[in-house]
Amino acid sequence: MRHSQADVVVTATVAILSAAAALVGAPTPVTAVLGIALLAAPGYVWVTILLGSRVAGLERVAVAAGLSLAIPVLGGLALFAAGSGLTRVAWTGLIAEVTLAGDVVLFARRRTGRLAPFAWPPRRRRPPIRHVAAFGAAVVVAVSAVALARVGVALEPRTGFTQLWLTARAGHEHVADVGVRNHQGSTTRYRLVLSRHGGADITWSLTLANGQSWHHAVPDTGANAMTADLYRLPDLGRPYRHVDIGVGAPGP
Amino acid sequence: MTVAARFAGMRQASPGRHRSAMAPASAARSRLPVSLVALSAATGVLVAAAAYTAGRLGHASSPWADRAYWLGQALILVPAAVRFLSRRALTDAEAVTVVIVLTVAEYLVKICYSPAAFTYVDELEHWRSTVDILHTGRLFSVNYLLPISAYYPGLEEVTAALVSVTGLSPFTCGVIVAGVAHLLFVCLLYLFFRSVSHSHRLAGIALLCYASNSHFQSFDSMFAYQTLALSFFGLAVAAAWRLSSPQTAGKRAGWVTVAVLAIAATVVTHHITSYMLVATLVVVTLASLISGSWRSAGWPAAMALLSIVAVVGWVVFAAPETVTYLQPTAEAVLQAFRTFFGGGHSSGPSLSAGPLGNRALSGMAVLTVTVLLPVGWWLVWRHHRRDSWTLAMAIGSVGWFGLVAIRLAVANGSQLSGRAATFIFIPVSYVVAVAVAHLIGAAVRWQARVAAAAAMMLVLLLMFDGLANGWPPYWERLPGPHQVAGFERSVGPEEIAAAEWALATLGPGNRFATDFGSYPVLGSYGYQDPVRDDAYLYTSRVFTPADASKASAQSIRYVLVDRRLSQALPVTGQYFRVDPNAGKYTHPLPLADLEKFNHIPGVDRVYDAGNIVIYELAGAAYAP
Numbered sequence: 001m002r003h004s005q006a007d008v009v010v011t012a013t014v015a016i017l018s019a020a021a022a023l024v025g026a027p028t029p030v031t032a033v034l035g036i037a038l039l040a041a042p043g044y045v046w047v048t049i050l051l052g053s054r055v056a057g058l059e060r061v062a063v064a065a066g067l068s069l070a071i072p073v074l075g076g077l078a079l080f081a082a083g084s085g086l087t088r089v090a091w092t093g094l095i096a097e098v099t100l101a102g103d104v105v106l107f108a109r110r111r112t113g114r115l116a117p118f119a120w121p122p123r124r125r126r127p128p129i130r131h132v133a134a135f136g137a138a139v140v141v142a143v144s145a146v147a148l149a150r151v152g153v154a155l156e157p158r159t160g161f162t163q164l165w166l167t168a169r170a171g172h173e174h175v176a177d178v179g180v181r182n183h184q185g186s187t188t189r190y191r192l193v194l195s196r197h198g199g200a201d202i203t204w205s206l207t208l209a210n211g212q213s214w215h216h217a218v219p220d221t222g223a224n225a226m227t228a229d230l231y232r233l234p235d236l237g238r239p240y241r242h243v244d245i246g247v248g249a250p251g252p
Numbered sequence: 253m254t255v256a257a258r259f260a261g262m263r264q265a266s267p268g269r270h271r272s273a274m275a276p277a278s279a280a281r282s283r284l285p286v287s288l289v290a291l292s293a294a295t296g297v298l299v300a301a302a303a304y305t306a307g308r309l310g311h312a313s314s315p316w317a318d319r320a321y322w323l324g325q326a327l328i329l330v331p332a333a334v335r336f337l338s339r340r341a342l343t344d345a346e347a348v349t350v351v352i353v354l355t356v357a358e359y360l361v362k363i364c365y366s367p368a369a370f371t372y373v374d375e376l377e378h379w380r381s382t383v384d385i386l387h388t389g390r391l392f393s394v395n396y397l398l399p400i401s402a403y404y405p406g407l408e409e410v411t412a413a414l415v416s417v418t419g420l421s422p423f424t425c426g427v428i429v430a431g432v433a434h435l436l437f438v439c440l441l442y443l444f445f446r447s448v449s450h451s452h453r454l455a456g457i458a459l460l461c462y463a464s465n466s467h468f469q470s471f472d473s474m475f476a477y478q479t480l481a482l483s484f485f486g487l488a489v490a491a492a493w494r495l496s497s498p499q500t501a502g503k504r505a506g507w508v509t510v511a512v513l514a515i516a517a518t519v520v521t522h523h524i525t526s527y528m529l530v531a532t533l534v535v536v537t538l539a540s541l542i543s544g545s546w547r548s549a550g551w552p553a554a555m556a557l558l559s560i561v562a563v564v565g566w567v568v569f570a571a572p573e574t575v576t577y578l579q580p581t582a583e584a585v586l587q588a589f590r591t592f593f594g595g596g597h598s599s600g601p602s603l604s605a606g607p608l609g610n611r612a613l614s615g616m617a618v619l620t621v622t623v624l625l626p627v628g629w630w631l632v633w634r635h636h637r638r639d640s641w642t643l644a645m646a647i648g649s650v651g652w653f654g655l656v657a658i659r660l661a662v663a664n665g666s667q668l669s670g671r672a673a674t675f676i677f678i679p680v681s682y683v684v685a686v687a688v689a690h691l692i693g694a695a696v697r698w699q700a701r702v703a704a705a706a707a708m709m710l711v712l713l714l715m716f717d718g719l720a721n722g723w724p725p726y727w728e729r730l731p732g733p734h735q736v737a738g739f740e741r742s743v744g745p746e747e748i749a750a751a752e753w754a755l756a757t758l759g760p761g762n763r764f765a766t767d768f769g770s771y772p773v774l775g776s777y778g779y780q781d782p783v784r785d786d787a788y789l790y791t792s793r794v795f796t797p798a799d800a801s802k803a804s805a806q807s808i809r810y811v812l813v814d815r816r817l818s819q820a821l822p823v824t825g826q827y828f829r830v831d832p833n834a835g836k837y838t839h840p841l842p843l844a845d846l847e848k849f850n851h852i853p854g855v856d857r858v859y860d861a862g863n864i865v866i867y868e869l870a871g872a873a874y875a876p
Contacts, residue, residue: 018417028419035418036428050506058348059490062439063510066487069410069433069480070517076391076409077520085389086409091416127287134287138353141294142360145301149364152305152731161746163753167858167868177757183749183861245856245868 004117005107007048011041012103015096022092038095043068045102049109053116071098160184163213164192164230164241168220176245178228179215182208189233190240194218197225220245282340286349289331293357296327301364304731312732321730322716328357329715336456337692337708339700347452348442351459355438358469359431365724365731369423371743372723374398374476376776378407382422385412396761396782397775403571406521407480426475433483434473440486445682447493448641454689457711461681461688464617464714465673470723472674481522482674485529488514488555492533493641495551496540511555519562523574526566528675530559532648539644548640581668588662610720617717618656620710621684625649628683631690648679670722727823735769736814736840737822742769750812750864751778758810765789765803766812767827770864774812783808784829790817791833793845795852803869810858811849811867818843 018038021031043064047055055063075094076086084090109115163181182188190206196218206214220226225246229239303320311317332354335342366372370379377398384393385408395402407429414425441462445455462468473479491511495504519526533556540549567574606614629646636642655676659669688707692700720726728741735741751773754762760779765786774780783806788799790813817827818840826834827841849855849867859866 022417031417031419035414035416035420038417039414050509052506054503054506058439059443062436062443063487063490065432065436066440066483066514067510069429069436069483070487070513072410072413073406073480073517073520074513076405076413080391086385086391086412086416087389088416090389091413095413095417131285131287134285134291138287138290138294141291141298142357145294145298145360145364146367148298149301149304149367152301152308153368155305156308157310158745161749161862163749163859163861165753165757165859167757167856179757181749181753183745241860241862243857243860245858247853247856 004110007044007118008103008107008110011045011099014038014041015099015103019092019096022088038092038099039072040064040068042071042095042098042102045099045106048115049102049106071095158185160186162188162190162230162232162241164228164243166194166226166228166243166245168245169217174220175217176220176226177215177217178243179213180206180208180230181213182210185210191231191233191236193229193231195227195229199224280340282335282338282342284331284334284338284340286335286346286353289335289350290353292331293328293353296324296329297357297360297364298324299327300324300361304364307730307732310733312730317730324361325716325719328354328361329712333460333708333711333715336453336460337688337704337711339692339704342453342456344446344452347456348439351438351442351456352435354460354463355435356431358463359434359473362469362473363427363431366740370426370475371740372470372474372476373739373772374471375426375474376743376772377401378475378477379422379426380776380779381405382408382411382415382426385409386415386422394761396780397772400523400571400573400577401477403573404477404481404520404522406484406517407475407477410480411475430473430475430479433480436483437472437479437486440483440490441678444486444490444493445685447490447497448639448645448682449686451689454685457688458682458685460711461684461714462677464681464711464718465677466670466718466722467674468718468722471670477522478525478674481518481525484514484518484521485525485532488518488529488559489532492536492552492555495555496536496545496548496640498548512558515555515559515562519559519566520570523567523571523578524671525675526559526563530556530563532644532675533559535648536641536644539647540640543638543640543643545638545640585658585662585668588665589657591661606721607726610726613713613717614721617714620713621652621680622656624684624687624710625652625680627687627690628685631686632683642682645679645682648676649683651676652680666721734816735823736816736820737768737824737827739824741823743773746861746864747773748777750774750859750861750866751776751780753859754778754780754810754866762809763807764810764812765808767814767817768822768824768829768831770812770814771829780810782829787828787831787833790827790841790845793842793848795848809868809870811869813846813849813865813867815843815846815863815865817841818846 014034014037018031018034020026021034026034043066046067047060047064051060051063072091072095075098076091079086079090079094106115110117161183163183164179166176166178169175169177178192178194180190180192182190187207187209190208192204192206194202194204196202202218204214204216208214218226225244227242227244227247230241232240300321301324303317303324306312306314306317306320332350335346335350366375370376377395378401380397381393381395381401384395385391385405391405391409392402411422411425411429414420414429415422418425420428438459442455442459445458446452449455449458465472471478472482488511491507491514494507495511515529518529533552536552537549537556540546540552628649632642632646651672655669655672658672659665662668688711692703692707694703724740728735728739732741734744734746747770750770754764754774755778758780762780764774764778764780764782766774766782767790771782771784774782786806786808788802789795789808789811792799820840821837825837827837850857856868856870857865858868
C-alpha cells in the first residue's frame with residue numbers, strides 16, 4: 001500500500017526536525033510548532049502500537065494524549081534517576097527517542113503484518129457551510145475574548161510607585177547597596193540623599209524611565225548608621241521614600 | 253411527529269438499558285445545531301471577558317458587571333443543557349462536540365480572569381517549581397509554599413518539557429498543559445459514562461451534572477498537580493473498564509501497558525488522586541463481586557493491587573513527607589466527625605457565610621442531589637444490579653452524604669468538601685443523571701415537555717450553584733483593584749515587585765513574616781520562605797521580648813509590612829495565614845501597630861515602596 005507508513009515518516013520527521021531545531025537554536029515560532037508536534041508524536045505512535053485499530057475516534061485521541069503527557073512524567077524521572085540534568089537537549093532527546101523507537105517498532109510490525117497499514121480515516125460527509133461558518137465565527141469570538149481580557153490587564157489603572165532600598169550587599173561584608181526603581185508609569189526625576197552618620201551626605205539627581213532602575217555600592221563599615229531619603233521632584237519638602245540601616249543600638 | 257409518538261420510542265428503550273434513553277431514532281432534529289451552541293458559548297466567553305475587563309477598569313462592584321458575568325455563563329451553559337436535555341435527536345458526534353465546547357468555553361473564562369500571568373495561589377506554587385526545574389535541571393527542589401509538591405513533580409516535568417521543546421514561556425506552557433489535561437479528563441469521563449450507560453445522551457447529562465461540582469471550572473482546570481493527575485486517573489479507569497470488558501478478551505496486552513503507565517503517572521503526580529484511584533478500583537472490584545461478575549473483578553483487583561504497591565513504594569522511598577503533610581487534615585476530619593456524630597458542637601463554618609442568594613442556591617442544590625440520588629439507586633437496583641460498573645457508581649455515590657457531613661462538621665469544611673467533590677461527583681453525577689433521564693423518559697404526553705423543562709432547570713440549578721459557590725469566591729468574582737488579605741486580587745504589581753526585589757537582592761530562602769495577601773507572592777515570585785504563624789508581629793503596639801524570642805525561634809529575618817492592612821478589613825476574614833482573630837476583626841489594624849518597627853533599635857528599614865515596607869531583624873541582638 002502506497003501510504004502504509006506515512007504516519008511513521010511524518011512522526012519521525014517531526015522528531016528529527018525538533019531535535020535539530022533545539023540543537024541549532026531555531027526561532028521560537030519554529031520551535032513552538034515543532035515542539036507541540038513533538039510532544040504529541042509519541043502518544044500517537046505508541047497508541048497505534050499498543051491498541052492498533054481496535055480503538056478509534058475520541059477514545060483513540062484521548063489515550064494518545066494521555067500517553068503523550070505520561071512520557072515526560074515518567075521519562076523525566078528516569079532521566080533524573082540516571083543522573084542526567086533535565087535540560088532542553090535532554091527533554092528533546094527523550095521525547096524524540098521515544099518517538100523514533102516507536103516508529104521503528106511500528107514500521108517492523110507493519111512489515112511483518114502484525115499491524116494494519118496506515119490508512120486515512122474514511123471521508124465523512126462535508127458539514128453544511130453555515131455550520132462551518134458558525135464554528136469559524138465561534139473561534140474568532142473566543143480568541144477576541146482572550147484578547148479583550150489581555151487588553152483589560154494592560155489598561156488596568158494602577159497606582160504608580162517607586163522602590164527604594166538600602167541593604168548590605170550579599171557576599172560583601174563592607175559594601176551596602178542603595179538603589180531606586182521607577183514604577184510610576186512614566187519618566188520621573190528624583191533626588192536621593194544618602195546620609196552617613198559621622199560622614200558627609202552624598203546626593204544624586206536621577207532621571208529614570210518607567211521600569212528603569214539605578215543602584216550604587218557604598219562602603220559600609222557597619223559601625224555607622226546610614227539613611228537614604230528619596231525625593232520625588234519637584235517636591236523637596238518631605239522624603240517620598242526612606243530607608244535606614246544600623247540606626248540605634250541593637251535590640252533587647 | 254407528536255410528543256406521544258416520540259415518547260413511545262423512549263419508553264421502549266428506557267427500562268433496563270439507557271442505550272436510547274430519551275433519544276429515539278425517530279426523534280426530530282434539534283433546532284439548535286451544535287455550531288450555534290459553540291457560537292453561543294464563545295459569545296458567553298466574550299461577555300464574561302467584558303465583565304472582567306469592566307472589573308479591572310474600576311467596576312468590580314458594579315451590579316451590571318456582575319450581571320454581565322452571569323449572562324456570559326448563561327450563554328455557555330444553557331444551550332449545552334438544552335442540547336442534552338431536550339427530547340430532540342442528538343448524535344454521538346454532536347454530544348462529544350457539546351462536551352468539548354462546554355469544557356473549552358469554561359476554561360477560556362478561567363484564562364480571561366488571569367490572561368497574562370498566574371494569580372491563583374495554587375498556580376503560583378507550581379509555577380515556582382517549574383521555574384526551578386528549568387533553572388537547575390533537577391527535580392525535588394525545595395518549594396517553600398507547598399513543600400509536598402516537590403515530591404510529586406509530574407505537572408512540572410510536563411511543563412518544563414514543553415517549555416524546553418517549544419521555547420514558549422512557562423506561563424503559556426502551563427496554560428496549555430493544564431488546558432489539555434483538563435479537556436482530556438473531561439473527554440475520558442464522557443467516554444467512561446458513555447461506555448457504562450451505552451447512551452451518549454445520558455453520558456452528556458452526567459457530564460453536565462459533574463460540571464456542577466464547585467471545583468470544575470477552577471481547581472480542576474488550574475495549573476496545579478491535581479489537574480494533570482486527574483487525566484491519568486481517567487486513563488487508568490478507562491483502561492480498567494476496557495480490561496474488564498468481555499469484548500477486550502484476547503487483546504489486553506496494550507491496555508495493560510496503558511494501565512501500568514497511567515497508574516505510575518498518577519502516583520508520581522498527585523497524592524490524593526492516587527489514593528482515590530486505589531479507592532475507585534477497590535470499589536469496582538467489590539461491585540463486581542457483589543454483582544456476581546467474578547471474572548471481571550480480576551482486572552480491577554489486579555490494578556488496585558498494583559496501585560497500592562506503587563503508592564506505598566512512592567511514599568516510602570520518594571515522598572515520606574506525604575504522611576506528615578496529610579496527617580493533620582486527616583486527624584482534623586476524624587476528630588470533627590467524632591464530635592459531630594457524638595452529639596458535640598460542630599466545628600464547621602457557619603452556614604451564614606456568603607450572600608443569601610449563594611446560600612439559597614447551595615441549599616437547593618444539596619436538596620436536589622439528595623432527592624435524586626435515591627431515585628437513581630432504585631433504578632440501578634431495578635435494572636442494573638448485575639452491571640458491576642453501574643453498581644460501583646451507586647456504591648461510590650453514597651459518598652455524597654460524607655461530602656455534606658464534611659461541609660457541616662469540619663472546620664474549613666467547604667474547602668475540603670470541594671476538593672473531595674472532584675472525585676465523589678463522578679459516581680454522584682452518573683446516578684443523578686440516571687434519575688434525571690428516567691424522570692424525563694417516564695413523563696407522558698404534555699407532561700413530557702414539562703418534565704424536560706423541569707430537568708433542565710434542575711441541572712442548570714446545579715451548574716449555577718457550582719459556579720456561584722466555586723472559585724473565585726463571590727468577593728473576587730470579577731478581577732479588580734487590590735483587596736486587603738484577598739486571594740487573586742492581592743496579587744498585584746507592588747507585591748510582585750517587592751517579591752522580585754527580595755529574590756534579586758536578598759537571595760532565596762529567607763524566612764519572611766508577611767500577611768495573607770503577600771504570602772503566596774513572596775513564596776513564588778520571591779522564592780522566599782514565608783512564615784504562617786506571624787500575626788503577633790503585627791497586632792500589638794510594642795515589640796516585646798517575648799515577640800523577639802518567638803521571632804528568633806521561627807528564624808524570621810525579614811518582616812514585610814503592607815500599610816494597606818490599616819486601611820481595610822480583610823476580605824477573607826483574616827489578615828494572616830494563621831490568624832487567632834480570624835473573623836473577629838471589626839476595624840482595620842492600627843497603622844501604629846504596623847509602623848512600630850521604625851522605632852525599634854537595631855531593626856533596619858531596608859526597603860520602602862510606599863505601601864510595602866520591609867524590615868530586617870538581623871541588626872537586632874535577638875534576631876537569628
